[in-house]
Amino acid sequence: MRSISPAPRPQAAALASGAAPLVVPDPCAHCDARSVSVCSALEDKDLHRLATLAEVMEVAPGETFIEEGETPEHFFNVxxxxxxxxxxxxxxxxQITGFARPGHFLGLAVGEANAFSAEALETVRVCRFSRSRLRAVLDDFPAFERRLLRSAANELVAAQEQMLLLGRKTARERVASFLLAQARPLRACDPPPGRFHLPMTRTDIADYLGLTIETVSRTMTRLRTEKLIALPSPAEVVVLDRGRLEALAGGFEEERI
Amino acid sequence: MRSISPAPRPQAAALASGAAPLVVPDPCAHCDARSVSVCSALEDKDLHRLATLAEVMEVAPGETFIEEGETPEHFFNVxxxxxxxxxxxxxxxxQITGFARPGHFLGLAVGEANAFSAEALETVRVCRFSRSRLRAVLDDFPAFERRLLRSAANELVAAQEQMLLLGRKTARERVASFLLAQARPLRACDPPPGRFHLPMTRTDIADYLGLTIETVSRTMTRLRTEKLIALPSPAEVVVLDRGRLEALAGGFEEERI
DNA sequence: GCCCAGCCTTGTTGTGGATCAATCGCTTGG
DNA sequence: CCAAGCGATTGATCCACAACAAGGCTGGGC
Structure with a gap:
């Protein structure tokens, strides 16, 4: 991982980079955990003050920037x-416990060891805070703490949904649920795209859904032959029949005909 | 669910009841998400002010006090x-996503619908806040908000561990993990009890571990015949060989002999 | 004391998804 | 152009756990 801002005053680089110093979930009423927008939750002056406490970093694909079991030193915002x-x-x-997209906070856990590893799938940008300063940051920015709580609550809801998937859904239902989740727009206000790109491999999908790559592959093939989806390429998915896909993901009986 | 404090001024009853108005996780450094102690995190005067905003309730066994999909009206502390x-x-x-014990907060999610249902296993005592007042409560008690964030972070860690269990562990490993988790003391500082009581049925255990009751029962029987545990009665468990049980739960290979 | 209803255990059979094994296609590098 | 490597797909077989089935134990009501 290389810092974009190696200068003694990283904040300058962070602000000069042109990229958002921080991405937080959108507070819009219609939005859920997956929707994000840039900085809309905090006031601009707060954000700029916050940014002075952070470094903007870039992580190369495949690079691990949080290691399970190690002592957490930083707190990240993707x-x-x-x-x-x-x-x-x-x-x-x-077991892949989740895919973090822009707006996601990492390293919240209070313990002495990271509960998971984090690895960049593509080139990833993160905003990094020193954990030793996190307490001070939270004290200074109650709005930020509020946002973290909201974010954690949304993650918990997603985790519970994933437990249902892993514990009780069939392979078909898991894949359908996964595809629909991937089809969600970044901003929940936008309509869900009918076609989208999967940034992860079949192995990742399998490890996320508690299956093997063979089962994932076979299931996708079957959804394709049944005209629920199309696969222009292994990483490109087109949703052809959202209704049936949603019924399948929701666990509604089928195979009645 | 009946309120213990049906009087127009519930706070009086809450304070008079003798029970802790609120139970929060212990901030002790050695403690994890499962450890609790009464009120040690907040100052006494804060706790008493907090208690005036809440009602102490009792929930009968089998009663559901949070219904999945319904609009959340309250926020609970078990x-x-x-x-x-x-x-x-x-x-x-x-899918049972978890068992909430004293110190657990319920109903944090910000959405319009509860993500899960909550049902009392035994007679349960909860401290209940109106959600409409939650925002004001958090504004008044930043220490409380901090505690909630910490609690949510710990729950997230537990949820990730459970995803690993549901997605990648064998039935034997799941049951071993479950038994060890149940064997944890309420206060992490205390030594883990060698013998403990399971308040839930085999059906609950199965639905928590993503298995069937038959598999849970068979697995427990096998752990018993292998002298890893003893079962004086179906609901009483004695850990006989913690080391092997931990190795099994952790996914270390066995069956090498 | 007896009956009944849950809950648990144990036996038997079935199956969804894992495992093992090719093969294909794409990309990269020589 | 070919070889090597990786990811995805497809086929054949296997097995851990599910599903179905039958008692056994226990506690509560009468």
């Missing part, structure tokens, strides 16, 4: 790209 | 007993 968060078992079994 | 939190699929499949 501002660009997609991050995969995962946990490992000693024999190498992997 | 002060006694165990609560099961779950999500349902339309055909009745159930």
């Amino acid at each position: 501002t660009g790209g997609t991050v995969r968060l995962y946990k490992l078992l000693p024999d190498g079994r992997r | 002060t006694g007993g165990t609560v099961r939190l779950y999500k349902l699929l339309p055909d009745g499949r159930r």
Whole structure:
């Protein structure tokens, strides 16, 4: 990971970079955890003061910037790209607990060890705070703390949904749920795109859904032959029948005909 | 659910009840999400002011006091007993996302609908806040908001651990993990009890671990015949070989002999 | 004491998804 | 142009756990 702002005064670089120093979830009433917009939650002057406490970093694809079990030293806000968060078992079994997109906060946990690893899927931009200063930052910015609480609550809801998926859904239902989640727009106010790109591999999808790559591949193929989706390429998905896909993802019985 | 304090001034009853008006996780450095102590995080005067905004309630076993999909009207703090939190699929499949014990906060989610249902397993005591007043409460008690954030972060860690369990662990590993989690003391500073009581049924355990009751039952029986645990009665568990149980729960290979 | 209803355990059979194994296609580098 | 490497797909087989089935235990009501 290289810092975009290696100068003694990183804030200057951060502000000069042109990129948003911080990306926070949109407070718009219609929006859910996945919707984001830039900086709309905090007042501009607060954001600028906040940015002086942070560094804007860029993470190369495949690079791990949070390691499970290590002592957390930083707190991150994802501002660009997609991050995969995962946990490992000693024999190498992997569970991806989520994909962090812009607006996501990482490293909230208070413990002495990171609960998961974080790895850039694409080139990722993050805004990084020193944990030792986090307390002071929260004290100075109650609005920021409020935002974190809201963000954590939304993540909890997503985690519970994922537990339902992992514990009780069939492979078909899991893949359908996953595709629909990926089809969500960044801003919930926008209509869901009918066609989208998957930034992760089949292995990632399998490790996220608690399946094997073969099952993911077979399931996608079957959804394609059934005309629920189209796959112009392995990473490009077109939703052809959103209704049936949603019914499938929601666990409504099918196969009745 | 009946209110213990049906008088026009519930706070009086709450304070008079003798029970802790609020139970919050212990800030002790060695403690994790499951450890609790009474009121140690907030100053006494804050707690008493907080308590004037809340009602102490008692929930009978089997009673549902949060319904998935409904508009949340209250915010709860569990002060006694165990609560099961779950999500349902339309055909009745159930996933228990967690068991809330004293110190747990419920109803944090900001959305328009509850993400899960909550049902008392035993007689449960909760401290209830009106959601419409929650914002004012948080504004008045920044320490309380901080505590909520910490609590949510701990819950997120637990949720990620559960995703690993549901997505990648075998039935044996799941049951071992579950038993060890149940064996944790309420205060992490205390030593883990060698013997403990399971307040939930096999069906609950199965729905929590993403298994069937038969698999849970068979797995427990096998752990018993292998002398890892003893089962004086179905709901009483004695840990006989914590080391092997921990190795199993952690996913370390076995069956090498 | 007896009956009944839950809950738990144990036995048998079935199956969804894992595992093992090719093969294909695309990309990269020589 | 070919070789190597990686990801995705497809086929064949296997197995851990689900599903179905049958008792057994326990506690509460009468």
